[in-house]
Amino acid sequence: MAVKDWLGITEKTLDAVDGLTDEQMDRVKKSLDRSFAQVSREMVKLYGSLDGADPDYIKVQLSKLNQLKIARQLLSPKEQKKFEQEMKDLLQLQSANGVKYADLMKEALSNPPELVQQFGNIDIGASAIAQDARQRLKKHSEDAAQKIMDAVSDNLLRGGSVDNLRKSIQGALGTTKGRAENIARTETITAFNQGARKRYEGYGAEYLQIIALVDQRTTPWCRYRHLRIIKITDSVPAYHWRCRSTVAPVDPDWIDEDDLKWMQGEMARAKDTGLNISGKAPFDDKKPNFIVPSTFKKQKVLGTSSTQAIPIEPAKNIPIKPELSESDSQDFPKDPTNLTVIRQLGGSTGAELVEDTSTGKRYVRKTGASQGHIEEEFYADQVYEALGVPVPKTRLYDKGIKLSEFIEGKPLSSFSGDELKAIHKKIQEHFAIDAILGNWDVIGVSADNIIVDNNGIPYRVDNGGALRYRAMGELKEDQWNRYPTELFTMRDANRKTGKVYGDIQITEVFSQIEHIKNNKNVFDSLPSVLRTTLVERTNEASRLGSIAKTLKADQYKNDYIDSFVKHSLGLKANGIIDKLPSSLIYTSENEIYDENRKLFDGLRDKGDDSIMGKLESYVNTIGDYSAIDDWQRTQASHSWSDGTVPLKWLMAKSRTVPQSDYYWSSYSDPKTVYDNHVSKYKNYDESMIAFQAYTYELLQNIDMPNNNRKDGTFTIYRTESDGTMERNNLDVGDKQKVIVRGAAESGSAFMPVEAVAGANLTIQKVPHHRILGTYLHSSNKNGGRMFAGNEENEFVFLPEGIPFDYVTGDVYEYENYAVKPSP
Numbered sequence: 001m002a003v004k005d006w007l008g009i010t011e012k013t014l015d016a017v018d019g020l021t022d023e024q025m026d027r028v029k030k031s032l033d034r035s036f037a038q039v040s041r042e043m044v045k046l047y048g049s050l051d052g053a054d055p056d057y058i059k060v061q062l063s064k065l066n067q068l069k070i071a072r073q074l075l076s077p078k079e080q081k082k083f084e085q086e087m088k089d090l091l092q093l094q095s096a097n098g099v100k101y102a103d104l105m106k107e108a109l110s111n112p113p114e115l116v117q118q119f120g121n122i123d124i125g126a127s128a129i130a131q132d133a134r135q136r137l138k139k140h141s142e143d144a145a146q147k148i149m150d151a152v153s154d155n156l157l158r159g160g161s162v163d164n165l166r167k168s169i170q171g172a173l174g175t176t177k178g179r180a181e182n183i184a185r186t187e188t189i190t191a192f193n194q195g196a197r198k199r200y201e202g203y204g205a206e207y208l209q210i211i212a213l214v215d216q217r218t219t220p221w222c223r224y225r226h227l228r229i230i231k232i233t234d235s236v237p238a239y240h241w242r243c244r245s246t247v248a249p250v251d252p253d254w255i256d257e258d259d260l261k262w263m264q265g266e267m268a269r270a271k272d273t274g275l276n277i278s279g280k281a282p283f284d285d286k287k288p289n290f291i292v293p294s295t296f297k298k299q300k301v302l303g304t305s306s307t308q309a310i311p312i313e314p315a316k317n318i319p320i321k322p323e324l325s326e327s328d329s330q331d332f333p334k335d336p337t338n339l340t341v342i343r344q345l346g347g348s349t350g351a352e353l354v355e356d357t358s359t360g361k362r363y364v365r366k367t368g369a370s371q372g373h374i375e376e377e378f379y380a381d382q383v384y385e386a387l388g389v390p391v392p393k394t395r396l397y398d399k400g401i402k403l404s405e406f407i408e409g410k411p412l413s414s415f416s417g418d419e420l421k422a423i424h425k426k427i428q429e430h431f432a433i434d435a436i437l438g439n440w441d442v443i444g445v446s447a448d449n450i451i452v453d454n455n456g457i458p459y460r461v462d463n464g465g466a467l468r469y470r471a472m473g474e475l476k477e478d479q480w481n482r483y484p485t486e487l488f489t490m491r492d493a494n495r496k497t498g499k500v501y502g503d504i505q506i507t508e509v510f511s512q513i514e515h516i517k518n519n520k521n522v523f524d525s526l527p528s529v530l531r532t533t534l535v536e537r538t539n540e541a542s543r544l545g546s547i548a549k550t551l552k553a554d555q556y557k558n559d560y561i562d563s564f565v566k567h568s569l570g571l572k573a574n575g576i577i578d579k580l581p582s583s584l585i586y587t588s589e590n591e592i593y594d595e596n597r598k599l600f601d602g603l604r605d606k607g608d609d610s611i612m613g614k615l616e617s618y619v620n621t622i623g624d625y626s627a628i629d630d631w632q633r634t635q636a637s638h639s640w641s642d643g644t645v646p647l648k649w650l651m652a653k654s655r656t657v658p659q660s661d662y663y664w665s666s667y668s669d670p671k672t673v674y675d676n677h678v679s680k681y682k683n684y685d686e687s688m689i690a691f692q693a694y695t696y697e698l699l700q701n702i703d704m705p706n707n708n709r710k711d712g713t714f715t716i717y718r719t720e721s722d723g724t725m726e727r728n729n730l731d732v733g734d735k736q737k738v739i740v741r742g743a744a745e746s747g748s749a750f751m752p753v754e755a756v757a758g759a760n761l762t763i764q765k766v767p768h769h770r771i772l773g774t775y776l777h778s779s780n781k782n783g784g785r786m787f788a789g790n791e792e793n794e795f796v797f798l799p800e801g802i803p804f805d806y807v808t809g810d811v812y813e814y815e816n817y818a819v820k821p822s823p
Contacts, residue, residue, distance in 0.1 A: 369473020441465030
């Protein structure tokens with residue numbers, strides 16, 4: 001297909017984007033109008049409170065208002081957030097359009113098909129763009145705030161009317177509203193182009209062609225850039241406010257002589273069409289480094305041909321094995337196609353046994369389902385070898401062919417009994433790298449992807465299911481991401497890999513992760529799209545390993561640790577943790593606000609898309625959220641009941657300490673109470689542990705009073721009865737004392753609360769992983785208080801072995817120890 005044909009597709013797409021933006025801007029305008037109407041009301045109210053006062057008093061009051069940045073607060077953070085959400089929706093929509101546009105190009109392009117045959121889902125980066133846009137909006141809002149304050153000052157000091165003030169405010173806000181709309185329009189086209197570019201980049205495109213929508217509205221900046229070619233790493237549109245240009249992938253081999261003539265005519269036409277504006281493009285401060293099509297056509301990208309869209313890096317340029325040694329070079333033939341086929345081996349990458357008749361050496365030759373597929377199998381082989389995992393020596397050739405040494409041996413499927421168990425142990429030694437690489441098919445459907453040589457060493461001989469590709473050559477799409485869930489899914493007994501990895505201990509897995517983390521420089525020179533994800537996966541696995549190490553040191557059993565870290569990862573992978581606020585401010589009455597004065601930020605929002613909505617949905621996929629809801633409701637009325645004791649038993653049985661280290665009140669057989677209770681729910685234990693992992697992540701991620709994120713502890717107040725203190729021979733002033741307490745007890749977060757049992761106040765630093773629930777969020781997606789609500793400001797925690805200070809027995813002294821409210 002000629003270049004001009006697919007440029008036509010681009011122009012049609014841009015027309016649609018431009019129209020869609022206009023349509024969506026109505027929502028933005030309404031959101032802005034709500035915000036500005038609120039500002040107007042608040043400022044008129046302020047005016048009324050000062051109208052008629054002494055001028056000197058007015059000056060003092062206005063000075064105070066400015067110092068306290070009241071005007072900025074009056075820009076209604078709640079309404080401004082609505083505008084920001086509308087803008088974020090636009091960005092997400094335009095990002096999706098960028099992906100659809102890339103798919104249109106995929107359908108249109110037939111030469112070469114490899115470039116566009118299977119794009120994977122990508123991280124558009126729209127949220128980063130949105131953040132940039134919000135910063136610009138914030139600046140404009142601050143400008144408006146100053147104008148509003150000036151309007152108030154002028155009107156008051158001149159004795160102006162309320163109507164005059166209202167007109168002044170409308171004038172100031174009208175300017176800001178127009179600028180904000182400019183931001184929204186500009187950022188949407190930026191998101192559109194980022195979406196398209198990242199999809200092309202994800203499949204190896206190196207060059208882009210700028211395409212302007214040439215009409216009477218086109219700026220000279222875009223007219224000049226129209227049809228010029230840039231590297232994929234260069235700046236892409238938007239180049240100015242309300243820019244409508246976009247980009248498409250291009251390659252020298254795609255441009256024929258007819259294309260060149262047509263492009264020259266198009267570029268000439270663009271020069272004489274559109275607006276006349278002087279100066280350089282506002283958003284492209286670098287000196288343009290464009291390639292004109294005629295020059296680009298003469299280029300020859302190393303390794304490409306008319307049937308090959310992506311240049312293959314020669315093996316010597318892959319720094320994992322910086323260059324082939326002399327012995328390596330002698331081990332492989334120069335021409336992989338001039339070999340004799342012995343037999344077909346099958347498998348996902350078209351493997352065949354071949355022989356070099358001049359040397360008698362045998363190899364396994366593969367071409368894969370696509371060039372990208374075979375390349376990534378080669379990258380996986382190289383990573384394995386660099387980390388000391390037995391894999392055949394391998395070499396990648398320029399024509400998308402991979403040769404590997406032929407390993408003499410037997411497939412894993414031919415072993416049984418103790419011999420098989422021993423081989424499994426050897427394979428398990430490198431499970432963590434299988435998971436990091438996402439090598440789903442490492443074992444093989446028939447357990448034939450592992451060959452055991454004559455020395456009993458298991459070799460991973462078919463790694464076509466690693467990285468972004470499935471074994472059969474399809475992309476994993478969004479299942480390949482920065483979250484290494486394979487650490488858990490590949491140990492699932494219901495999967496083929498689970499038969500090998502099902503009994504590996506979680507602590508063994510994370511000791512392997514440290515080896516990978518300490519050697520993650522092996523990823524350094526992989527293609528960036530792989531390197532970035534592998535480093536992220538390794539870092540996330542290392543984070544989970546740190547949690548596991550902490551839990552192990554605190555005497556938790558392996559099964560509990562396994563579930564806890566699995567859900568810590570799962571909550572992140574499902575986007576729940578990203579929705580948490582970064583900080584909360586304590587004011588009074590046990591209420592906390594975010595930086596925009598929103599009560600409890602989003603922790604108490606309702607609906608399926610709220611934090612609690614997503615948490616409830618996540619828990620229900622693995623268990624039953626009603627188990628959590630029933631527990632918290634019962635906990636609010638009585639912490640010792642048939643509805644609360646089961647959680648205490650779960651906590652006790654999840655640790656290696658004796659049951660005698662826990663207080664059980666009047667319950668002589670808590671296990672029976674537990675057994676009877678959990679039968680009502682699907683996967684009670686998993687549900688409760690998932691909720692505890694959520695509580696842990698909440699505390700790990702939010703700055704708030706009494707929360708020490710650095711050492712991972714929260715300072716909790718708990719009151720005890722006189723009898724408890726007497727029984728343990730404790731006096732006011734005693735420090736770092738440990739007594740026998742229940743496996744799940746109540747405390748308070750910010751303000752001490754007198755318990756029914758007594759008023760003796762203790763203070764303890766509790767590790768985040770020991771906190772089982774907090775009052776901070778709602779009880780479920782429909783709202784409702786958690787535990788007994790704000791008044792109790794309750795945290796439930798596992799106090800066994802945690803020392804406390806006994807500070808007072810007088811309830812009237814509690815305020816001396818409470819968190820001091822922020823203004």
